[in-house]
Amino acid sequence: MALTQAALLESVPTGLFIGGRWRPASDGATLAVEDPATRRVLAHVASATVADGTAALDAAVAAQPAWARTAPRDRGEILRRAFEAITARADDFALLMTLEMGKPLAEARGEVAYGAEFFRWFAEEAVRIHGRYAVAPNGATRLMTMKQPVGPTLMITPWNFPLAMGTRKIGPAIAAGCTMVVKPAGQTPLTMLLLARLLEDCGVPPGVLNVVTTARTGDVMEPIIRDPRLRKLTFTGSTEVGRRLVEQSAEGLLRVSMELGGNAPFLVFADADLDRAVEGAMLAKMRNIGEACTAANRFLVHESVAEEFGRRFAERMRALRVGKGTVAGVDVGPLIDAAARDNVDALVREAVAGGARVLAGGAPAPGRGWFYQPTVLTDVPAGARIAVEEIFGPVAPISTFATDDEAIARANDTAYGLVAYAFTRDLSRALRVSEELEFGMVGINQGIVSNPAAPFGGVKASGFGREGGFEGIDEYLEVKYVGIAP
Numbered sequence: 001m002a003l004t005q006a007a008l009l010e011s012v013p014t015g016l017f018i019g020g021r022w023r024p025a026s027d028g029a030t031l032a033v034e035d036p037a038t039r040r041v042l043a044h045v046a047s048a049t050v051a052d053g054t055a056a057l058d059a060a061v062a063a064q065p066a067w068a069r070t071a072p073r074d075r076g077e078i079l080r081r082a083f084e085a086i087t088a089r090a091d092d093f094a095l096l097m098t099l100e101m102g103k104p105l106a107e108a109r110g111e112v113a114y115g116a117e118f119f120r121w122f123a124e125e126a127v128r129i130h131g132r133y134a135v136a137p138n139g140a141t142r143l144m145t146m147k148q149p150v151g152p153t154l155m156i157t158p159w160n161f162p163l164a165m166g167t168r169k170i171g172p173a174i175a176a177g178c179t180m181v182v183k184p185a186g187q188t189p190l191t192m193l194l195l196a197r198l199l200e201d202c203g204v205p206p207g208v209l210n211v212v213t214t215a216r217t218g219d220v221m222e223p224i225i226r227d228p229r230l231r232k233l234t235f236t237g238s239t240e241v242g243r244r245l246v247e248q249s250a251e252g253l254l255r256v257s258m259e260l261g262g263n264a265p266f267l268v269f270a271d272a273d274l275d276r277a278v279e280g281a282m283l284a285k286m287r288n289i290g291e292a293c294t295a296a297n298r299f300l301v302h303e304s305v306a307e308e309f310g311r312r313f314a315e316r317m318r319a320l321r322v323g324k325g326t327v328a329g330v331d332v333g334p335l336i337d338a339a340a341r342d343n344v345d346a347l348v349r350e351a352v353a354g355g356a357r358v359l360a361g362g363a364p365a366p367g368r369g370w371f372y373q374p375t376v377l378t379d380v381p382a383g384a385r386i387a388v389e390e391i392f393g394p395v396a397p398i399s400t401f402a403t404d405d406e407a408i409a410r411a412n413d414t415a416y417g418l419v420a421y422a423f424t425r426d427l428s429r430a431l432r433v434s435e436e437l438e439f440g441m442v443g444i445n446q447g448i449v450s451n452p453a454a455p456f457g458g459v460k461a462s463g464f465g466r467e468g469g470f471e472g473i474d475e476y477l478e479v480k481y482v483g484i485a486p
Helices: 005-011 050-069 072-088 090-101 105-125 164-176 190-201 217-226 239-250 274-290 306-318 338-353 404-412 427-436 469-474
Strands: 016-018 021-023 030-034 041-046 132-135 142-149 153-156 180-183 209-211 232-236 255-259 264-268 296-302 357-360 375-378 395-401 419-423 441-444 477-484
Touching (some): 005 090, 016 050, 050 142, 050 209, 072 105, 090 105, 090 190, 105 164, 153 217, 164 190, 164 232, 164 469, 190 209, 232 239, 239 255, 264 274, 274 306, 274 395, 274 419, 296 306, 306 357, 306 395, 338 375, 338 395, 395 404, 404 427, 419 427
Parallel strands (some): 153 180, 153 232, 180 209, 232 255, 264 296, 264 419, 375 395, 419 441
Antiparallel strands (some): 016 021, 016 209
């Protein structure tokens, strides 16, 4: 049975989870977690010090040898139990995410299902870590390779997908045999804390998973990154922060996975099924209130269908209901904080001042929280800041193109390369576009590409490394070669 809101918040631990124990910050400091729909404080959680961060890494290092020797089947069974436990508590996790992040309950339930799938997927991958055996070409020796865990890993997760961004990293690390220090975002730490308690109950040994919440992120994380005992860093967040972390990681030559910003183009060709394209646009733009690195950021529509596409798209966006995510019938919740809402509003105002027309929305929505109207702009100038920067909100800027080559060139004209979307009924065009778009992922005639069974990740300023799929576990494994004289 799902818990009430009060009972759920009461059940979430608020301390640091280090070495299998829950404890306060060493100096007693806390940070407040607010509901972005009401600005009400939901809880106060421990705000770790540098010493607490070091203690978390100490625990991970101490637990690494025994954890690496744990049977793959045993690690997989822990993940399978965790998948089942999350599924059983789907309503609790969904409500908690809605409270601390703002997304509507229906969408939060979707994230629970998506996030839990990473545990199921990597439960099955734990027993499929393969090496190889071969005879050397000259016949003189035998070649054997094996894959072993990288070792203690620091995971820094973002606020926009509080559950899935954690399970996408924790799942392969457990499967591979790596211990972890996890630092969730300060805006949304409660989901990770509840997940840590669930994993503890599912049999994760002390020290294998350590969770450190803090308002002093840079001060606490940098010493961990520079500690020679750390062997891997994985981060999901902005490109700006990612660059700084990569610089810090270079000192220890860490294995690094970076899932950074995006500026996703959404291409609608002249032959596209417009009903399908509009449906895809709603998914690609409005998933997670537009607060996603995979969100469609630039709508490039063939000039022959742009007016009709814009009309239909704006009609759908105007029909969305904005409000607190726990209220039935609400489609769009608040943005995460005042800075996020103000940035979105500034981008829209600048575009309109530069000549863009508003087809829907165009302003903050009423309410105590950080709400913004679902917005569609057309005639967006090519040089507008909204066409260059990641919007991270419910705003869709539309511009037009005349030829396929122009569409591809404009889509690629960005420092980012995470995901692109294209709608066409022509198979040859779809294949060509897929090959020529400079992005780590491409969605053809679909507005969502994320899938636990597929490798998630980008190129250029969107980062490197892959999460999910067969490739995801390799990020946590080192290859060792053994030469054997027969």
